[in-house]
Amino acid sequence: MPANSSLDRLAADFYAKPVVDLAQQLIGCGLTCDGVGGIIVETEAYHDTDEACHAYNGPTRRSSLLFGPPGFAYVYFSYGMHTLLNVVAEPEGTGAAVLIRAIEPVHGIDQMVARRERAKMEDLCSGPAKLTQALGISLDLNGSPLDTGPISIRPGAEMRLRAGKRIGISKAVDLKWRFCADGSPYVSKPWI
DNA sequence: CATGGGATTGACT
DNA sequence: GTCAATCCCATGC
Numbered sequence: 001m002p003a004n005s006s007l008d009r010l011a012a013d014f015y016a017k018p019v020v021d022l023a024q025q026l027i028g029c030g031l032t033c034d035g036v037g038g039i040i041v042e043t044e045a046y047h048d049t050d051e052a053c054h055a056y057n058g059p060t061r062r063s064s065l066l067f068g069p070p071g072f073a074y075v076y077f078s079y080g081m082h083t084l085l086n087v088v089a090e091p092e093g094t095g096a097a098v099l100i101r102a103i104e105p106v107h108g109i110d111q112m113v114a115r116r117e118r119a120k121m122e123d124l125c126s127g128p129a130k131l132t133q134a135l136g137i138s139l140d141l142n143g144s145p146l147d148t149g150p151i152s153i154r155p156g157a158e159m160r161l162r163a164g165k166r167i168g169i170s171k172a173v174d175l176k177w178r179f180c181a182d183g184s185p186y187v188s189k190p191w192i
Numbered sequence: 193c194a195t196g197g198g199a200t201t202g203a204c205t
Numbered sequence: 206g207t208c209a210a211t212c213c214c215a216t217g218c
Binding site for chain 1: 197198199200201202
């Protein structure tokens with residue numbers, strides 16, 4: 001099987017399920033961009049019924065992608081210097097996405113280290129903006145399809161999960177919509 | 193057209 | 206624990 005084949009990727013309809021379920025099922029899956037990546041160990045769910053979600057106020061130019069068909073990358077730019085990777089979830093018409101917060105580095109570690117010079121292994125991808133930097137994911141990948149584009153997600157082993165509150169948001173902070181692989185050292189820091 | 197906020201990180205006290 | 210950096214986009218005049 002070629003390293004970047006689309007045949008073993010998750011099919012687009014895999015993402016057409018409730019976003020909170022998808023967020024848990026993506027833990028343990030493989031995420032790569034142009035062959036560089038690793039195992040997803042931390043995610044958060046966002047839904048248009050949820051105040052903290054960009055889709056909360058209905059489709060706009062930025063968020064309309066979230067209401068489209070599932071299985072696409074939604075790349076969002078924040079704080080003037082950081083890009084965050086999301087996966088569009090739920091059937092077309094529902095605005096929802098899973099934020100990929102951390103991965104365990106596996107493939108192309110040399111490239112990741114080169115892109116993030118001062119990083120140690122545990123810090124390479126332990127945060128949503130670190131991960132996009134290490135994989136070379138930028139805003140021009142916004143809207144790219146996960147089943148054929150440079151970003152790919154493949155099924156992986158099931159893992160023990162922990163759930164907790166989401167991080168870095170000011171609204172709907174009590175929802176337990178953050179998930180991570182239990183005991184992984186590659187998860188982003190603050191754990192409630 | 194001007195303004196303000198944000199799903200973060202890294203450096204410093 | 207606190208704080209600045211810095212840009213896209215939604216909102217409002």
